Amino acid sequence: MQKLLSPEEIATQAGSEGSTNRLPAPHLFAERAARLRTLADGHAMGDFLRFAARLADAQQSRLDKLTAPRPDSAHLERCRQHGMPPLDAQGAELPADWQDSLKALAADVAAHAPAGLQNAIAGLADIPAERLDALARAILRCEETLSNPLELALAPLIGAALQVQWTARAQALQVGDIPSGFEDSLCPACGSHPVASIVRIGDAGHGVRYAACSLCACEWHVTRIKCVPCHNTRDIAYQGLENEQGNPHPAVKAETCPECHSSLKIVSMEKDPFADAFADDLATLALDMLVDETGFHRAGRNLFLFTP
Ligand SMILES: [Zn+2]
């Protein structure tokens, strides 16, 4: 009989055979913007998706100007040994320049933003720096401390700025720096929730599934037909969108788990090679409503849609 491996043994094996994690691509946000524009064509939420594309373009311009340091080797070693995220988003200090990123994004998108966000951007200079830090921490920790309408309107922009900062930090890592092989429900690089999962093709392994981080855009391997939040493998089911013409978005399905009643999307590059976990998630909010009506709550977190 074959012996079952402990998570530590799996991690060690994964380390020697190549990592089960993927770092964010250099032009991630530009590619996402292109995908959002494709998805916006003929879409009921086309204006929203086109604005999201502008914001993703602004994120790429800001990312291109940032250089983040790689954490020191003692810290990386400690994290690898204990399976802890080296770029912890919950407890660690905020990057010193994150508010510069916020202001750069605000300046880039202000003219094209929806009215609520435009008003919030106009009031941005009046919000004290300490309050902006508190809002950023609340978003990173999924806390419900944002209450007034102006702060709620700013939340996607703050989320976008934090994504740029953490993506720059993730890009400064080497793939072996991230704890590997744990198949956790949270990102092994930064500890944040996934936005969705993606079935990849090509060099990432044909048909291999990864969970995509909502913050740093790293991806970690997760088994197919297994609930990412609770690891249950029994009675996993799938739901897709449907209209008179059939399925309007065949690359996206919702994986539902009867154990924890959550649902995480699976975006398939086998069905559409240009699919992007974040963009295709935004374009299929109708699927979240459908799944919600059948009693499953959304497990994915998308920082452009502020929900604590
Ligand atoms: Zn992450």
Ligand SMILES: [Zn+2]
């Ligand atoms: Zn579950």
